[in-house]
Amino acid sequence: MNDRALFLRRALLGFLTGAALLAAAPAVLAAESEIPRTPTGRPDLSGTYDIATLTPTERPANLGQTSALGDQEAAAIAQRAQTTTEFLARASDPERDAPRAGGNVGGYNYFWLDPGSASFRLDGEWRTSIITDPSDGRMPPMTARGDELRRTRLEMWGRGPDPANNLADSSEAWWLDREQGPYDGPEIRPFGERCVLGFGSPAGPPVLPVVYNNMKRIVQTEDYVLILAEMVHDARIIRIGGEHEAPGNLRWLGDSVGHWEGDTLLVETRNF
Numbered sequence: 001m002n003d004r005a006l007f008l009r010r011a012l013l014g015f016l017t018g019a020a021l022l023a024a025a026p027a028v029l030a031a032e033s034e035i036p037r038t039p040t041g042r043p044d045l046s047g048t049y050d051i052a053t054l055t056p057t058e059r060p061a062n063l064g065q066t067s068a069l070g071d072q073e074a075a076a077i078a079q080r081a082q083t084t085t086e087f088l089a090r091a092s093d094p095e096r097d098a099p100r101a102g103g104n105v106g107g108y109n110y111f112w113l114d115p116g117s118a119s120f121r122l123d124g125e126w127r128t129s130i131i132t133d134p135s136d137g138r139m140p141p142m143t144a145r146g147d148e149l150r151r152t153r154l155e156m157w158g159r160g161p162d163p164a165n166n167l168a169d170s171s172e173a174w175w176l177d178r179e180q181g182p183y184d185g186p187e188i189r190p191f192g193e194r195c196v197l198g199f200g201s202p203a204g205p206p207v208l209p210v211v212y213n214n215m216k217r218i219v220q221t222e223d224y225v226l227i228l229a230e231m232v233h234d235a236r237i238i239r240i241g242g243e244h245e246a247p248g249n250l251r252w253l254g255d256s257v258g259h260w261e262g263d264t265l266l267v268e269t270r271n272f
Contacts, residue, residue, distance in 0.1 A: 045220050053119060053130075054078065054118055057130045059136065067132070085117075202229045204227065204269075205269050255270050
């Protein structure tokens with residue numbers, strides 16, 4: 001397994017068995033004898049979970065190696081989020097001016113958003129990031145190839161060679177003198193925009209929260225675990241035991257195979 005696959009596996013395992021289950025299923029945190037179990041004795045993960053959380057995926061750089069917050073700090077974050085929610089959800093002024101010409105029309109208003117109302121706790125601690133490995137809680141640096149792909153995507157998604165490009169302040173779109181522009185066909189647009197896949201990895205791996213549609217439905221049998229994401233109804237099917245399919249059999253969500261180690265379900269995903 002390469003370094004990226006190992007990182008994704010760790011992130012998925014840590015978040016699925018941590019944030020999602022801790023936030024939504026307190027019974028899972030009980031003593032081993034109280035863990036819900038299937039008829040064959042496996043932990044029963046079946047249920048509906050809301051993984052919305054104010055805990056960021058990456059730890060803010062200023063927190064360094066600080067992996068947990070105190071109760072007062074966590075409460076302050078929740079209060080700021082509540083204040084922001086109330087401000088953004090206020091009624092619009094019917095006498096407001098029209099938007100300026102060429103201005104950004106914006107996206108969804110706050111009525112549609114659901115980023116969570118509190119941080120999550122893991123082993124009794126308010127976590128400062130969903131990522132727990134590396135210890136600084138931040139994504140490892142991209143490889144040169146990954147950085148090149150990121151720049152290419154930004155360019156084709158309408159921001160141009162300069163990420164600071166702002167069409168509202170430009171007299172003409174940057175792509176007009178090119179053979180192909182970012183809006184010349186639906187296949188060019190990103191997967192999330194076309195609802196081919198949910199943006200931000202809501203179905204995994206790793207399973208991460210986004211700004212809305214954070215519900216997950218887990219259906220479990222002895223041979224399969226299904227994670228159904230509310231976002232775009234992505235369905236990730238994990239086969240218990242067995243081998244991965246041939247490398248040429250690619251899937252949007254990859255080929256996931258899991259196995260139990262005690263009460264822990266480990267999942268390895270290939271063939272994206």
